[in-house]
Amino acid sequence: MVEITELGWNHFFQQQLVETDPSCKPARVVRQDMNQYHLLSDDGNLIGVIPGRVRKAALSKADLPTVGDWVVYSHIEGAEAGTVQIEKCLDRKSKFSRKEAGEVVDEQIVASNIDTVFIVSGLDDDFNPNRIERYLLLSWDSGANPVIVLNKADLCDNLEERLKELESIAMGAPVHVMSALDKAGTEVLLNYVKPGTTCAFMGSSGVGKSTLINLLLGYERFATGAVRDDDSKGRHTTTFRELVLTESGAMIIDTPGMREIQVWADSASLSQTFEDIEEIAIHCKFNDCQHNQEPGCAIREAIENGSLDRERLDRYYKLKREVAHVESQQTAAARAAKKEERKRFSNKVRKLPNKRD
Numbered sequence: 001m002v003e004i005t006e007l008g009w010n011h012f013f014q015q016q017l018v019e020t021d022p023s024c025k026p027a028r029v030v031r032q033d034m035n036q037y038h039l040l041s042d043d044g045n046l047i048g049v050i051p052g053r054v055r056k057a058a059l060s061k062a063d064l065p066t067v068g069d070w071v072v073y074s075h076i077e078g079a080e081a082g083t084v085q086i087e088k089c090l091d092r093k094s095k096f097s098r099k100e101a102g103e104v105v106d107e108q109i110v111a112s113n114i115d116t117v118f119i120v121s122g123l124d125d126d127f128n129p130n131r132i133e134r135y136l137l138l139s140w141d142s143g144a145n146p147v148i149v150l151n152k153a154d155l156c157d158n159l160e161e162r163l164k165e166l167e168s169i170a171m172g173a174p175v176h177v178m179s180a181l182d183k184a185g186t187e188v189l190l191n192y193v194k195p196g197t198t199c200a201f202m203g204s205s206g207v208g209k210s211t212l213i214n215l216l217l218g219y220e221r222f223a224t225g226a227v228r229d230d231d232s233k234g235r236h237t238t239t240f241r242e243l244v245l246t247e248s249g250a251m252i253i254d255t256p257g258m259r260e261i262q263v264w265a266d267s268a269s270l271s272q273t274f275e276d277i278e279e280i281a282i283h284c285k286f287n288d289c290q291h292n293q294e295p296g297c298a299i300r301e302a303i304e305n306g307s308l309d310r311e312r313l314d315r316y317y318k319l320k321r322e323v324a325h326v327e328s329q330q331t332a333a334a335r336a337a338k339k340e341e342r343k344r345f346s347n348k349v350r351k352l353p354n355k356r357d
């Protein structure tokens with residue numbers, strides 16, 4: 001049986017219980033199956049259901065529990081043993097969100113209360129700096145620390161080139177090269193997978209997230225394999241998010257690949273992701289410089305002398321437009337909530353050293 005402190009319970013969550021009915025107890029969401037939540041508590045494994053009134057009170061899907069969340073539950077009279085009622089979802093200490101796929105402008109929380117986000121990318125043909133940048137943007141927004149994992153080193157013959165390309169993108173996030181297949185270089189991940197902490201693996205389908213997690217766990221907990229060829233729908237091996245406990249007492253969240261990483265972040269996180277560009281722009285002669293034809297434009301100069309990559313600048317503009325769109329569609333209430341969150345999260349995010357210093 002686990003103690004909740006071993007699941008990451010701390011003062012931040014404890015203080016939220018002040019006004020809660022003392023008969024309610026906390027539990028952590030480890031998996032969601034439609035309307036059923038698999039919970040872990042010091043009462044062991046439980047199934048949590050959400051009563052209609054809690055569902056109705058939620059203004060957005062983001063107000064409902066997700067994997068990694070802490071909830072408080074009560075017992076349901078006459079219910080099957082192990083089935084409980086979720087009374088509320090506690091405030092999150094961090095959360096990794098994306099914009100829901102499609103036209104709706106709403107937040108989808110992929111994982112919450114995480115300390116580390118592993119952004120996994122394959123060093124094979126899947127390698128895509130643009131995708132890594134997007135994950136970084138969402139990570140800087142999450143309140144958790146990003147770590148870039150470049151897997152499948154065994155399939156890469158231009159490592160130096162790729163590392164060089166990443167250098168200007170990582171913005172202080174650590175970068176680790178490994179091969180899960182050869183079990184080479186993977187031990188470094190143990191430095192982040194510490195007792196009482198939670199990490200989440202993000203990245204496209206097939207990059208090796210589940211393989212890496214199985215290695216860390218020491219047994220084949222998750223099914224692995226590329227996109228199934230025999231399935232015309234192209235379904236992926238990992239289809240749901242799930243939190244598992246390691247033997248050392250750390251928590252790991254596996255996620256299925258996201259086909260679309262639509263941005264759900266604010267301009268502060270954008271500035272953090274593209275700190276290099278914003279630092280150059282400070283030196284433009286006009287402080288409202290559009291970096292077009294203005295005289296004394298430091299951005300144009302940086303492109304010309306090769307210290308700034310044109311493609312990175314283009315990706316910055318594209319993400320800036322996406323962030324502006326999300327921000328413009330958000331209600332004033334959502335923006336205020338975001339500001340509160342930022343205050344909370346910023347206590348956690350340590351300022352990483354700028355590699356360019």
Ligand SMILES: Nc1nc2c(ncn2[C@@H]2O[C@H](COP(=O)(O)OP(=O)(O)O)[C@@H](O)[C@H]2O)c(=O)[nH]1
Pocket residue numbers: 151152153154155178179180181182203204205206207208209210211212223224225226236237238257
């Ligand atoms: N060559 C090579 N293949 C790997 C490596 N890591 C994982 N794979 C393979 O890539 C495929 C997808 O791995 P999986 O862990 O299911 O990826 P996920 O979708 O990110 O969870 C599997 O066939 C793995 O055996 C690696 O480092 N090198």
Ligand SMILES: [Mg+2]
Pocket residue numbers: 209210211222223224237238254255256
């Ligand atoms: Mg997987």
Ligand SMILES: [Zn+2]
Pocket residue numbers: 281284285289290291292294296297298299300
């Ligand atoms: Zn300029």
